Amino acid sequence: MNPKCRRLWFSLFLPLAVLSLHNEVFDEQLNIRSLPDGKVASRFSFTTVLVGASPPTPQNHSSQDDPRHYSLFPLALGQILHEYAVTEMHLTLNAGKWNYDHWGYPDEDGVGTGAELWAWMGDGAVSTVDERWRGLRNALAGLFCASLGSLDELRTTSPTMMFAPGALSNRTSTHSLRHASLPSEHVCTENLTPFLKLLPCKSLSGIATLLNPHRLFDADWHGMGLHVSWLPQQGVQVKLTFQTISDPLRPQSSSRDWSFASVFERTIQRSCPVATSSQIVVALPFGVPYTINPQPSLVDQGHAIFDVVQSGPLDVSLHWPSGFQYSTTRLAETTFSVRRTLKGYTQDNGQLSVLLRNDEDSPVNIAYLETMPWIIQLYLHTLTLEVDGVSRNDLLQNITYIPPVPHSRATLFQIVLQIPSRSTLKLTMDITKAFLRYTEHPPDAQRGWDLPPAVFVRLDGRPQRRIYAPALLVDLATPDFSMPYNVIIFTCSLIAFIFGSVFNYLTRRFIVLPVPS
Template identity: 55%
Template structure:
């Protein structure tokens, strides 16, 4: 639990389960040996073994994560919509693409999500941005598949199968606080599943993140919160099969009070242990603060980089993709930049411009890799993929702009709500290697320092999604034609039916 300067509270739930001694299946092994499961969920374990998954990351998020006001999240997978990427062993009778199709369809059925829509039009392989983090050495070559669906939303039908992967479900332990009505009422919420192969076995980490606003639900406009007020629940029973259950509340010296008293308190956090503190309803209050006052601008960003990404242009055929990266530190920052756009938007690389303070700086971009949206044998266009390394000078704003052209689609290719437009996936900023003098490794991220004082970002960051407006036919015309045709058919049919079925007789009128 982490209180924020704007009165909100970030709640991050992490559930880790280790399947000891397990190793990813060799895809060349056609027989599936028996695998015994106790706490590790059988439904997910069968999918991992069936498709030879070494590493898997799935996230379902709703809302836009505000890095400047909320800082870096505990789980970096906060891109809007659905994101799925997996490292799979190569070889065997089935190709990587065939197993990728089976994987996303299996996960779609398991989590009740539209992951089957992550077809070849949204699939790419940016291995630099999403490296294999497995610590287990393997002679089997691996391949990456990555896809995102920004229009996918997360709701209760996704949380229910998610909780079924836990040994105690939501009946005991920290998961008792996962009340769907409160979690999905937050300003931002998301679910994620991470599977890693380590030297000890296969580790699964389930994560739920939510940004709650106690001020919005408080009658007195106070930022005081407790488990009962945030989730409408408290923890009344612990999960008996959990090795450890710990609650960590981030604290600072700003006049707050905690109840009940934590077991351990350090300079940054207060810790509660469910093994000895049951029932538990943690509350944080500010006794001297009568009404919470929102911080006024200018705000101090909580992250080294601030990102803005827009799509300019009023034309339905052309536009400009504009990205602004602001360095909030006193040293240069180097970051990787990844764009994966569907084939309905084409980037023109010869129009790329890099500017800092209205001065063109082509020396600040390097290692450019671009894959255009080529037509595949299955008849679908793969997404375009742009990867580059950017260096943002200290206390400066780097502006990147690229001209884009928008496709003219057939009327059968438009989505049901065509007038709304198409959602474009977020861009990704990721750590990269930079040739400086010294380096050290921390938290699976590379931080390089040298005489220049430059550094790289420590984890991935996601930009907001975009909405592109394409040339759209007037879909009301077919309905008008149908209505007119039905009216004419009714008149013609009625007249002919009367002529064929009526009996005509001569009626004599007598005075």
């Protein structure tokens, strides 16, 4: 190309590229903290902000005039958000059970087992909210190679109290919530690959270099998340997160020391060139001697902060001179705990039991949500509340119940409870289990059906934190799937015997031989 033409080309298109980069901001951060039981909690966060943008409204979401040219913002995700007019969306894929008593509250609330998707979408479009919800989950299923298409109407509810929106772009128009969960869907390598493709630097540089699938999926707990929200003063924000609970004591039982090389089997060689900020925040131990290498760029309120852009190659390590002593005490911040079980030995009836313990000196108001598939029906008239063996139905403040419709709609059970100080509240309710057709059973019918985790939110003026109870496994009446095989074998054997005998008599020649005297 002629040098003059090349200079003209750059003079025309360089301002557009600079403008595009100026309107998109990408930040990445890694938070690491050591837990009392010797494990290490890590949270990767990759945030992209489309400055000055607003979510598409239902009236213009199908317009073809919006150019949608992005430099850092993930194009595949932006097209989905625009096509289905999504104002706010949250998707999580987790594997394992989060231990609140020993690990405390997670950095990201969505730690329920399996897949969970909820979104706020505006009304008033040509297509209904349910139609756009169907298209959204199918599009995300293709984007992340997950079975999100199974989050159909049989699992969809609208619990607005538990999943409040952060900000709505147009408060004059009404918005609707759609929520669904699939506890049997776990995160794996095929979900991590499209996750990395949404990052500007992929896994070639920056903090994303540490996302080693061999180590991430070997952790005691791991989960990834996609969070899309609208910040009124900034724009549309997309945050990709990955959380893990690693166990450095597993290979070496006497030392809780860790480093990037030991936890992730990788180190950071270079920073992401398009990242505005790239930080590593390490929570420093309190009250015990330790050694951290290399020296952090800044220490603020018990946290060591490393600037990846200025540090170059980086391998952070934390060493304790003294030996490790396992602690069974609960963390001070977890003053509220939940235990949820499903009782009963029959395959048609049972009882749901929930124990809520409050260790504070004052009563606590709790919002409790159950979203059951239609195969489980709750008997609301059997709901009982007990504190220390004494019936306390006065602690029930509000209740919302939408009964299931077989083969059509899930159960929504939402109540507000008050738990007295220093006490344990026991909630019980009888349930009935559906009798399914033999064609409705999954391939592993003998294993049982996974029930979504319950969700709890404190209503005491603090920033709302969702607490997830472990998922349950219910045993339904299962037919003997080996009986058709037995019938086929018996029938085939009988037919073979009859056919063989008849065919033998029809084709055999009988000759009378004289018996010599």
